[in-house]
Amino acid sequence: MNTKSVTGLPLIIEASLNGSANKDLNPNVPYSDDEIVNDAIACMDAGAALIHNHTSEPIFGGTGKLDADAYAKPWRTLLSRRPDAILTPTMPVGQEGVPVEVRYSHITTMAEEGLLAQGLCDPGTFNLSIAGEDGLFIGTDSLYRNDMNDSIFYVETCRKLGIGISASIFEPSFLKFILAYYRAGKLPTGTMVKFYFGADNLPFGMPPTPASLNAFIGMMGDCNLPWLVSSFGDDCVGCGIAEEAIRLGGHIQVGLEPYSGNRTPSNVQLVTEVVALAKKYSRPVATPAMAAEILALPNYPVSYRR
DSSP: OOHHHHTTOOBOEEEEOOTTOOTTTOTTOOOSHHHHHHHHHHHHHHTOOEEEOOOSSOSSSTTSOOOHHHHHHHHHHHHHHOTTOEEEOOOOOOOTTOOHHHHTHHHHHHHHHTOOSEEEEOOOOEEOOOBOTTSSBOOOOOEEOOOHHHHHHHHHHHHHHTOEEEEEESSHHHHHHHHHHHHTTOOOSSEEEEEEEEOTTSSSSOOSSHHHHHHHHHHHTTOOOOEEEEEETBOTTTTSHHHHHHHHTOEEEESTTTBOSSOOOOHHHHHHHHHHHHHHTTOOBOOHHHHHHHHTOSSOSOOOOO
């Protein structure tokens, strides 16, 4: 796509509120129920159409099961105030002795209650570490693990629940899994692919550069699924990948989960910076209802009522 062809194309912005970020590094990171609700609404008011957040429970280690009610409590309040919200949780990574049905049970529970229009699929595995002071990756036996059976389970459960799919693309192999479903004509409606780039001190993901983005777009071929970019361990706007994606017709995830830099911004500030870029390329910012139409979410708005 060239700049002219994307003029007028609505831009979906996702706010990823917390994740592994903590208040010691940035006091603006929201974790309490009230903080999640207030920050989500402020981000939506600023231009975010999608909201993603974690609870304080670990996704690595722990029991391998997340408390559905820990997500649902603030989300019930949020949806009573903004019934147009599109919310997506996370899930624990695979570990020995914990069935995938258990790790995904909070998503099933919340979808059946009517809190979710979108589930998630992390269709692959990578080594988990971080670079040490010498610049080398620290030795670990930790994996961000989702085997092929897990990946199939995520897709088929979202199909059964009648919800869309947030497909996390940390590596090219993750995208191959989604494209196989797409080309077979078996991908559930409401799927969005999310290209997660990684900073040099993280062991996953291609660097947030135009060449990396073009590699993903090249893999997509004639696949017309909506896509967004996010840059873990970096500043999505500051490093330039957000502007490149906007210029090419993609969408953007920002927030304190992926952000790293020498500032202590709020989630709202990060959303506002993307809105400014959208204006530069004459792309209107999508409302949640517009995003739901672009994503073809099969269950929107959700049926939850107080």
